[in-house]
Amino acid sequence: MRIAPLRMVMAAVALLSATSAWADQLEKVVILSRHGVRAAMSAPERPEEASARPWPRFEVPPGHLTARGGQMIELMGGYYRQLYAAEGLLKPGDCGATYYWANVTQRTIATAQAYARAISPGCAVAVNTVGEGRDDPMFEPVKAGVVKPDxxxxxxxxxxxxxxxxxxxxxxxxxxxxxxxxxxxxxxxxxxxxxxxxxxxxxxxxxxxxxxxxxxxxxxxxxxxxxxxxxxxxxxxxxxxxxxxxxxxxxxxxxxxxxxxxxxxxxxxRTPYVAKALSSPLAGRLLATLKTSASPSAIGPWDAKVVVVAGHDGTLALLGGLLGMEWALPGYQPNQIQPGGALVFERWRRDDGVRVIRTRFTGQSLKQLRDATPLSLTTPPLSAPVFIPGCSAATPAFDCPLDRFDAVVTSAIAP
CATH class of the missing domain: 3.40.50.1240 (Phosphoglycerate mutase-like)
Known part of the structure; x- marks a missing residue:
């Protein structure tokens, strides 16, 4: 007669534990993405100087996003849409939940537009830039005059x-x-x-x-x-x-x-002096965007749930060097950044009330790129959690408490 109540108590405890394990709440996401597949940066003759066979031609000008490159970004965007809709962050018709920023090149703007079509379907959202003919301090701080390194x-x-x-x-x-x-x-x-x-x-x-x-x-x-x-x-x-x-x-x-x-x-x-000089403006704005209070330095409006920033492989490499972040995905070299590869920063409020940043590197495999594989929650892209030195804890997602993230980023960036 005493065993049944004990079993009931144990079952209730197990149920509460299971419920609390799922109580973490996703509050905000910043996707820092490389642009999609582009044409070679120079005419085919330049690569052909190093090869015995003719080089493949592209149908777009050098450095421009290809049609297939846009398709691949839309596949990634569709995956993000499914993922964050499942987390309750994105809801149908909530066009103000997303914000898009791109560097002022054709391939980055077209990449952000492809993301917008997939993540914000049916929404007339704009892709924001500093404007044609100007240098964006987040991507070109020296040219923009906000950093003067030696x-x-x-x-x-x-x-x-x-x-x-x-x-x-x-x-x-x-x-x-x-x-x-x-x-x-x-x-x-x-x-x-x-x-x-x-x-x-x-x-x-x-x-x-x-x-x-x-x-x-x-x-x-x-x-x-x-x-x-x-x-x-x-x-x-x-x-x-x-x-x-x-x-x-x-x-x-x-x-x-x-x-x-x-x-x-x-x-x-990734040399520390170089990374600090060239990535500090971006890191500062990333930090402002992930905080819980509004800031004029934030990328996009305070209430945006998903912020997408379209940049270059160098953008991600510099930030990785600044914060000491490393990643590895099957089929690529350590810290390699494939077309559409992204550092994803998520702000979570855990069930214990602590806000943490969970960072991962994600992107399509070589096969997924080659085959233009449709992506979904059951057929996802490659992904690996990223450890932030001085901040991340020994948890599966390398939880980085928001206040520690603030301290680490603030101490890393140039004055």
Whole structure:
């Protein structure tokens, strides 16, 4: 007779525990996304200088979002719509729940427009920018005049990470450079000889270069970075490599070819001095957007539930370097940012009343990009939780208390 009441109590406790486990409430989301699939940044002849086979052509001008690129972003947007509708954050007809901001390039504006079509269907929402002909401080703080870094110190900071010897650092990647040359020239590794009118990745001379970057690099890594990015874009756009005579173009090969790109990106953009100089304005506005009180620095209106910011791979790489965030998805190199890849920051109010930031990196796999795979809650894109040093806790989602997030970001950004 005493066992039944005890079982009832235990059942009630279990029910309360189960209920409390689902009591966390999602309050706000910021999606910081790279643009979708674009055409190569230069005419096909430039990548073809490094390859034995013709390079796939695009139907849009260099650097512009392709039609398929827009389709892939809409697939991601549709997934976000399903996800946040299931969490109760987005409701049908609530057009004021979303806000879109983009850098002033065709590919970023078109990307934000594609997101808006999918996340806010039936809504006449605008994609906001600083305006044509102007530089956005969130993406181009030096050009916009809000940051004045020391170029000499930036180069010293970059050089200091490789012992002051860019040539020695580059030489340590000889095997990867030779393997990439072999793939591009369709020859055996180590047996690719110089061909008239062609350039080998391995032959590029390491060093610093003048240009738009704070600490621009030359060398095999920089040369490979541009070539393999164009390779990724052509693959994701569904281009026919076999019809152009290419052999061995598959997902495993592509993953290996991205190594030099990531080495260059890490050194050029994730170096702390560079990341602090170029990402502080964005980080400050991101923090203001995720806080619970209104701020003139916030991106979009205070009551927007989902804020989408369309930028570039460098945008995400710099922020990752600033806050020490790392990520990895199957089929990609560590910290790689594929077309449509995004850092997603979610503000949750846990059942214990504590507000936390949960961050993850998400994006389509190489196969999902190539096949234009429809996405849903049952067929989601790749995703991995992101740990924020000095803030995240040992929970499955690496919960970062909002007040700690405030402190970490504030201490990381430039004055």
């Amino acid at each position: 170029p000499a110190l930036a180069r010293a900071a970059v050089a200091g990470r490789v012992g002051g010897d860019l040539a020695a650092w580059s030489a340590s990647h000889r095997q990867e450079a030779e393997q990439l040359d072999a793939f591009l020239m369709q020859c055996a590794p180590g047996a690719c000889s110089a061909t008239p009118g062609k350039r080998r990745i391995f032959d590029a001379k390491p060093g610093f270069v003048e240009g738009e970057d704070l600490a621009g690099l030359a060398g095999p890594e920089a040369f490979a970075s541009g070539v393999t990015e164009s390779l990724l874009m052509a693959w994701a756009d569904g281009r026919d490599f076999a019809g152009l005579g290419w052999k061995g173009v598959d997902e495993d090969t592509l993953t290996r070819t991205f190594f030099l790109h990531q080495a260059e990106f890490d050194l050029r953009l």
